[in-house]
């Protein structure tokens with residue numbers, strides 16, 4: 150364990166400066182019982198690509214570095230593979246696909262670790278990791294034991310799972326994820342940018358490369374322009390509210406959810422509210438090609454990014470009467486979520 154003060158700048162993709170009181174690198178399962186003896190509260194990080202420290206953190210940042218993978222079961226149709234939580238997600242996607250274990254191709258190039266993937270049920274281009282999760286292995290800090298949570302116990306939803314709930318944040322450390330993948334390649338091409346006229350002949354490698362190319366053309370590389378991907382979730386609103394809004398905004402896009410509700414792209418709301426490309430003197434800003442992506446142009450403190458995020462939430466609320474909420478985990482000075 151390293152103590153006081155730890156600059157978190159290298160540990161998050163926003164590359165903002167904030168200090169933590171202590172840092173604990175988790176390399177092997179034998180270290181798990183030591184976690185409850187560290188300065189509390191704890192926050193577990195993988196690559197820090199979906200988290201914003203809005204202030205210093207008076208607690209321990211646990212960096213997950215558990216590595217390894219194991220095929221548990223394989224037949225002609227499916228394979229069950231157990232992946233340690235510290236593995237790099239994109240490398241795993243490439244490796245699985247190259248081995249003939251299919252399904253993850255649309256999730257290529259999502260930054261981060263295997264262990265963080267179930268937390269917000271990562272998704273892209275019509276696919277979510279929940280589609281493949283068999284079980285999640287956790288260390289339960291409350292009961293000081295390893296447990297296996299079956300898929301249904303994880304309560305996956307849109308960018309959501311039990312691991313995101315405030316009451317579980319100090320409870321579960323994800324140590325491994327078991328996926329059930331297919332031995333047959335069935336490309337999901339519902340996203341317009343991925344479909345072509347080669348559906349029949351498209352190889353897994355070609356699909357993976359297409360996903361990477363689409364992402365590289367749309368999203369800023371956090372190494373060059375620090376960011377955490379989509380900062381906000383797409384809000385769900387009542388159809389009655391949509392109808393009222395459409396009188397003022399006839400082009401307002403939406404996706405059907407059920408008979409009573411629709412999902413509205415947060416990017417459209419933010420762009421219409423004038424936030425695309427916004428820049429603040431602090432160094433906090435919004436990517437010029439995508440209104441959903443907050444960026445650190447250099448020198449921004451976590452609280453500057455947070456202030457801009459609050460301004461954006463208030464702007465959308467004032468203009469549309471819609472509340473947008475962060476997808477990114479916000480961490481305040483007291484170690485609790487700012488949400």
Ligand SMILES: Cc1cc2nc3c(=O)[nH]c(=O)nc-3n(C[C@H](O)[C@H](O)[C@H](O)COP(=O)(O)OP(=O)(O)OC[C@H]3O[C@@H](n4cnc5c(N)ncnc54)[C@H](O)[C@@H]3O)c2cc1C
Pocket residue numbers: 162192193194195196197198199200213234259260261262263264265266268269270271272273312321322323324368369370371376377378379478
């Ligand atoms: C450029 C860019 C593009 C992105 N695109 C997408 C996208 O298309 N789809 C998508 O869903 N996300 C996307 N993201 C968000 C991010 O990549 C994912 O949420 C990813 O899973 C985060 O992984 P991480 O290891 O960096 O997690 P971190 O940021 O380190 O952690 C995220 C959250 O998970 C918790 N956590 C992490 N590891 C563990 C663990 N082992 N046990 C318990 N809790 C843990 C943390 O406490 C935190 O609350 C994008 C981010 C960036 C920067």
